[in-house]
Amino acid sequence: MEPERTEGKTVRSQKPNDRWVFLTPMVNSCKLHLTTVKSLVPERSQRMTDSQDFVKEKNMNTTQSINLSIPGSGGYKYNAVPAFPFTRLPGDSFASKFQRIDLDRRHLEECPQLGIMDELQLLNLQHNRITMIQHLSHLQQLVFLNLYDNHISEMMGIECLSSLRILMLGKNRIRKICCVENLSKLNILDLHDNQICRIENMSHLSELRVLNLAGNNISRVENLQGLGCLIELNLRHNCISIVTEVDRLPCLQRFFLSCNNITSFDQLACLGESRSLSELTLDGNPVALETWYKQAVLRCVLHLRQLDMKRITDEDRRMAGVQARKEEEKKKESHKQTIHKEKRRLAIRNAAQQWEGVIACLELPPTNGAKEEVSPENSPAHSPAQTNGLAQEPSPDEPRRVSPGSGPERPSGGTESRLRTNSRPNSPRDPKLVEAGSGSVQSLSLSDSHLAELDGDTLRLFGLGALEALERGWGVQTAGAVTVITFRYINFDAIVPTLPRIRVKFPNLSHLIFLETNISRLPQLAALAQVRRLDQLTIHPGGNPVVSLALWRSFVIYRLHHFNLQRINGQEVTMNDVIAAERVFGTLGHIAATETPRCRLLLLLEESRKRQLQFLLEGRGRRAGLSPEELRDNGKLLGEGLSRALFNYPSRDCSAESPEEGTVESSERATMIEQYLQELVQRASDTNLKGEALHKLWPSMFAEMVRDCVLDMRDRAAFRQASLAKLSEPK
């Protein structure tokens, strides 16, 4: 008695106004009958059973007694709804005695044989046990057929009732809608409380106004095309989760979807298309529990006048409008965010891609004369060996491990799939670093192949182009907030020139992280000294072969001793580490500082330190004995031992002799030097020859001189006189 119960509610709620009004909504056509019964005994609605018994008794005699009231009352009321077919029912249509048969509650197990009653217009067989519809095909005049509450499992047997306008099949066992194709005049079809799973075969019911499918197992609203006159659609108590084609019902005014399984407003989108819809129920659906349910529905269905039996006020509409705008903005924002996220992802991916390209190129055999300094491991025979070496790196998924042979074709199209799999090579290992696209992230510079972003105190740079973000104008506050800088997919040699400026720009920088920056040799690490102050250093093993060297940590500790580093790769630096590092590299530094020719020192040191050394050499150095010890002690004043300062990267000396600018000049210079030296050697060897000749001649020359003197002085008096004359002779 489900429909009765629900309808009862409706009826009661409306009674105070007008006890007839319930007819107007036409909620459940099956009620048409019942309510008319009730209307006869309005004062005692609670005694409904009595009244029905009464109806039963009366019907025994096949009269129209009670039901006569239908046309009267119904017609009267239905006038409110113009052109409703019932208006045509009243009057003389039931004049004939057998125009109506009421067989309510007769325990009938099959349809009665009504062979002679061709004129029959109204047949009531409700509350029986009929299992099949039969013996009805000749009732061509039948307008109203009520089979409510029977045991019918198939709709066979009604195909030919072409005059039928009202068909009541509620509370049966029907599984499938069929056989209604020819009932083109049907106005009301009631199939509530059956076992129907699909809406189908209805497209010919072009005059159908009311369709009741409540209490079935329907999960989709579909196949509604052709129902051009449908005003009311009742789908309560189904399991509907998908609503479609409602926009194909041009006259739909009332749509009942209470107690279904609709979870999202998206399903209501097609309701929005319907201009006629004015009443909707959605209570009992998951979607009705949402916070902004009412507003959201109103936004979807603008013309709604009643939702879940409540009138829509202007306030509601206004709220819905506001909500809609908010929603819109949110959507835009999130859209923007997703776009940005996507861009970010792409940028990182491309940076990774380019990085792989660069690495692959590095591993390729170089063209002749490639600078050894950049990639000394390039010589062709060594490439396989190099790959072997890399295999022991602790990162098996490294993009670096591209076999060198595949290098040349990498930039072309065929690499797409591989690149995709590699696009986030390390994300499982350090998801924090890549994925943390939280709300506080501020993107500083973004292109299709690089990304610079600021996330709280962390500045992340992906790809070579991101280095330019370091150059931009930084506010004092923003720059002061940066304590961590992460480099990824950038060649370390490209980062090196920025290091001194980093310190100036970010006074509070305390932690540098290098991921995939191709740090491969110890000397490169010396470049970090230019940062001047640092608490933490992280050089990720991925893409940084240097980490596989056993001595790298010691070297960092030794070289950056004056930083007083707290942590390297997250591991604390202890005094033992410092001493161990000194043990390994102390001798090197000592020899470097004390034994390097002082003139070379001038070239090797960086500017400020050079000045100081120059000053030292100027001031006191003139005296020859400026001991190396002294020098070193003086170097110590700067905070960074002189011995350590000698390990620079890139080495100053090499950069001074950059090939392209020097070639012409240096070759000229070389010839000049050669000439000069040849002259010099010539003169030297000449001098030497002369010296040797002199050496040979000297004894005889000396003897000759002595002999001459002796001969001169043989006559002493004469000699004395001659000498005296020489003296006295004025010059």
Next chain:
Amino acid sequence: MLISTLFPESMTRMNRFNSTVPDDEYLADSNVLFYLSDAVTQLLEHKEEYTQFGMIRYFAEYFSSVKNSNHVLFREYNYIRATPHNRASFIRVFWRCYRQTGKSGELLSMLEYRSLLQLLCPDFPLDIVQSSARIVVMEDATDCLMSFSDFLYALQLQFYYQEFLDSVLLIYQDLLAGKSPNTVIVPTSTSIEQLPSVAAEENDKEEQQQDGVEPSSLAQCIEALCDRFKRSHPPRSCMREVLEQTNKVSYYSFVMSLAKHETINQTIGALPSKAELLIDPEMDQELDKLIAQISVSPGSNSSGSAIGGLKEVQRKASPRRNIHHRRKMEVESDGSTEETDSSEN
């Protein structure tokens, strides 16, 4: 004036030549011209610094550093390999700087040695390191770990006799292939760099098939080669000795024996004998001094108590060091802090 500054230096350095040697020959043999031209080139290249430094002083320092073998520090590779003296000096510097790694007994990989070499010579090439490593491990396994002394002697041989060894490798390969080694033309310096490494792999393959060549035929070829290389080859007697020991010889086993040969080491004169390789008390003392300095002043901004704690750690870490340290402190008496430190002990 300049001449008087220059020549006495070189004369004293090369005084083993008596004055009867003609000038040209002397100059060619002693590489004086090379050093001269390098000195002048350097001077011209860094005019500003050196004029400020003082020209005479510069030349004096330059040649005394050449004499003391520390002129190769932080110089470019082309300079380091230019003369035998430079090569030997570099080997010696390398030994002195990294003796501690050998002392600690740590085994390092080839790439690690390369990095260490590059700290001294920023553009030291990989292939020399690689060839040296190959001498040690007898194959191409680059991730093999080697002891410092093994690597050092191999590097010495490879670096000092680089051209000679390259030629020997070519001859050896020809012998393996069954070609007449007489057709071998001594490669020019440019081709040297490419050929051996390219051929190395094939060589390895062949090596597995046949276990080397007849020592006598190799010896013959090497004799001929020595004639062409004049003095830049290992002593013939040593090579003969090595070759006489076996009846089949492969290139790497041959070179390996050469690397370990004491006489050759003495001939080069850069390194002490293997037994004394890790001994250098003077440098040990210096190092102890450095470490003491560190543990006394571990950082510019640590407080006194922190220093004490850190020193404690250090003491536990190396008791042997400390004994040494104390003994040294008794001898010297310069730093007051260090003295209090030793009295604490």
